[in-house]
Amino acid sequence: MAAWLVRRLAASIAIVFAVVTITFFVVHFAHGTPCGTADRPLPPEVCRQLCRRFGCDQPLWVQYAKYLTALAHGDLGESFGLHRPVADALADAIPNTFTLALAALLVDFVLGLALGIYQAMRAGRFGDVAVGNVALLVNSMPVFWLGLVLLLVFGQWLRWFPVGGPNNPVLCPHVDSPYCLLDFLWHLTLPALTLGLVGAAATARYQRAAMLDVIRQDYVWTARAKGLRERRVLLVHALRNALLPIITLFGLAFPFLFTGAVLIETVFAWPGMGRLAVNAILQRDYPVVTGAALLTSAMVVLGNLIADALYAVADPRIRVRGGGASA
């Protein structure tokens, strides 16, 4: 088990390293010198600073080495547009995306689980078919379009939720009281709901299939034969074993969440990493772009790693075999 974990960890680090390298070279070739292009000359002192760090006249390999050294020290550079260190900008944005993703995952799994169980209990009947089709429709919607519709209906027409932003800037610029926490959660509801709904549909399908699979297994027949109530049979015995696919989905969720977050954060003006990355890309703010690329891939890889580890913990068969699904 430990050996497997170490191998996976090494592989993950290698992947992140590869992403960093590719991003560096792609950006470098695309925009030439660190001092901006003819269309966007940087202010002279910024240019001087950059050349001091990266060595403008030195060969590419030296620049790359300097870039890596800086990275090792946690120095991601200075943003052109925001006039502050990239690391600071990312540090401010990441918690917002993180909470959004977490809330969305919560909605996703809770709703998906509930719907999947319901569908399994009513397999083949009207409830199953109806929920299945609605779930299919929701899963097929463009996530930003769903966000727009929800924003329109619940934010502008019904006024149940705010129309964007993470907080009330006057009363609660930071979450420092129970009231401000509630305010934050209130602002979080619509974006998290949007992201979560689309994912919940897929989760429900997986969960239904897994539950139905498990129901036919022997140990479930045994439980029924022992005279346990149907509900207990399903929820206690079957569910425990049907949870495994969920863990896989957890690992797959990260890329989807980031893609969705990019669009959702634009619709709801949520100051997370997605919006930061999009604005940086549109404004050609290359330090932020490389920093964001690095961080997102690291998070995706980490998510996969955690999912694999959880899977190994949950399913003893894998542990015994001494390996997992290949990375």
Added chain:
Amino acid sequence: MPTARPRAGLTLAALACLILVAGCERPVGCTGEYCGTIVIASGGEPDILLPPVSEFAITRDVTDQLFLKLADLGLSGNTIGDEDFQPQLAERWEWDAPTTLVFHLDPRARWHDGQAVTAADVAFTYDAYTDTLVNSSFRSSLRQIAAVTTRDSLTVVFRFRQRYPEMFYDAVYHLRILPAHLLREVPRDQWRSTAFGRAPVGDGPYRFVAWKAGESIELAADSTFFLGRPHLRRVIWRFTSDQQVAVTQLLAGDADAVEVLITPDNVQRACADPKIACYPYKGSAYGYVGFNLAAPGDTTRPHPLFGDRDLRRALVMATDRERLLRNVFGDLAKVPPGPVSQLWWIWDPEIRELPYDSGQAARLLTRIGWTDSDGDGIRDQDGRPLAFRLLLPTTSAIRRQYARLLQEQFRTAGVDVQLDEVDFSLFNERARGGRFDAIINTWNSDPTPSSGFPQTWTPAGFGRSNYGRYDNPEVDRLVDRAVTSAASRDQARRAWRAAIETLNRDAPGIFLFATSNVSAIHNRIVDVTIRPDSWLALLRTWRIPADRLTDRDRVER
């Protein structure tokens, strides 16, 4: 494993109760006449809070609260002479000679770090504004001032090169006095990126508190401000991706004020809302399509298309400006008779301009050799199609709307237009560098045409705001006469009219709209006076009565 569904319902209900309860238990904070927070939603963000080096309107809004001028424009908006100006930093002034102006500073004026404001600050400010290393865009407005000297610590002397109607305006309107003791050590070529610009120290009614990049700027009232303590304790600007989002925030109650409501639908919704008060005022902006008369990237050669005056005239005549305006603005703007904003006293619908006549435009295009020889719907000549790219920033919904409408209008006239929608900083860079075919620009004008017009339409603006490099000596001569040597207002008006009519015949651009602004402010804020040239100029006189304070007004931070 608990069942998720019923629990979810309970949790939601509990959450709702908590929110309601928490809403009731707000601690009592500020009470009385000097409380209140105003949240201003803005579709743009300042680049740097240092007046000489920024041209953004939003920067001016913020720095107007931080820095004082010697004297400020009165509500009448009259820029001629000095009778209608209000004392600010200078408590009084007199004319020692026809071209010598002496200001006496108010001894009570203090910088926010405690130091006294002295005449040396004024002289230093003038020096900075006119320094080529600082490269301020306001330098040309100050060219008639020969020298600024100090007589003692509270007396400043301005000497002019000649006598002309708007001398006083030139001396006071653009100069926002800066603290010499804090800026003297900063090298002049580094002013655009100096730390002072991110955390300025001023002498105005509001003090700088914080600037969260991309999010907000917060200012707090200076309780010892010598011209009267501001009533509103805090001012917060909240930045959004564009102005429409700002309006949405106002309508949702997340913001208290927006500068312009932009579209007729917004005006309808906002003014119908009982919690919002609408304030219409004359707009100081006009928008236009500017043709690049020089080749992109090479100012020595004429533009292959727009160097031809007839082609430009044909394009102007092919544009149905009235209907375009109706689509974008409804009745919130007027078609200008030239590069004129509604605020200017020279606004005159009778000024002669090219009419909308698509038939004549088509005939003119054919006459100069542009015909559709290959039947693809686009005119061409010698194998070259009549095609160009239109440059505009992604941040302006108005310009994006116009661009798409114009694209279709020109297509029916046989002209192929491709859109270059770029971010704001790239837009500015390419505009200044002349790297475009045509540009849609909005010009936020001063209260008088005297400084802005030459900057945009004469060679004095080359490399600055005259992006298209339009140059007509006749126009220069007429403008000069209007600004400097006109003996009476009528003479000046005639000269201006002749200048604009000459410019219209050359068709350096298509003048699309002159805004009529409607500002929307939450109605708990009273005593609101909006000066059309700078809507927040009188912010320090606005107030919220003690009985209408809301939760966020009571915050004392």
Added chain:
Amino acid sequence: MAGAAVLALAVVAALRRRVRATAAGRRFFRHPTAGLGLFVLAFFVTIAIAAPVVAPYPPYYQIDIAHPDRPPSAQFLLGTDPFSRDVWSRLVYGARVSLGIGAVAMLVAATIGTAVGAVAGYFRRWVDTTLMRLVDVGLAMPRIFVLLMAVALWEHIALWALVLLIGLTGWFGTSRLVRAEVLSLREREFVAAARALGAGAGRVIFRHVLPNAAAPIIVSGALGIGNMMLLEAGLSFLGLGVPSPAPSWGNMIADGWHKMAIAWWSSTFPGLAISLVVMALNAVGDALRDALDPRKEAA
């Protein structure tokens, strides 16, 4: 519109009759949504092909710019957008663009993914390891991010280049699928027989292995088109996809976004169209999976 619906219905009915004969066909139509999905797809493909006939107005035509945002009526089936263009006409022409981009991008992705997966699965050892590591790196970066970066780094990206890029970033999943299939198939007798007869690697892959691995490729293709369409819609929404005035369902949503409160039809109908098509693709993909691969039990 009605004509197109009838035509699509006829196509589906004919297909059903023909295919019912085979066992796979019967398995396919056992799914209640499969027939419906096929109908929806046939409908949209029909109107896309017959766009000039179906659409009452040209897609770029701004009918009456002084009065934009007309609600749906007899004259304008789905209303007009903020530039006074007929939404139904743009939807029809937009179907061409959106469906076309989805299909072409999927073709690119499927081709590359199949090639890479087949090579990795057949040759194994170091070829397999390197290729799969490449796939891991590709999967680590979220697609939309890569696409945004590409669009931003090259100032005027042509539409065909964008489609190519969407395809180039989407083959990783398919390659894994194909690799798994090839790995299991290569041990079968017919492969050994082909090799014994002296067939080269390429021949074995193309003529013997791949045809048997076709099922998962087709299924993932059907599902993948939907993903590509959603991606194009997202990019167009951010302003980086299909440029105006050419209609695509994504940029139609972007055009009407700001006016949602007063003119909901401009953004709602294109979104609905995307949802229906992707849902149909999902339903058809699911049914295909069951039809073509009888080993898996129907749930």
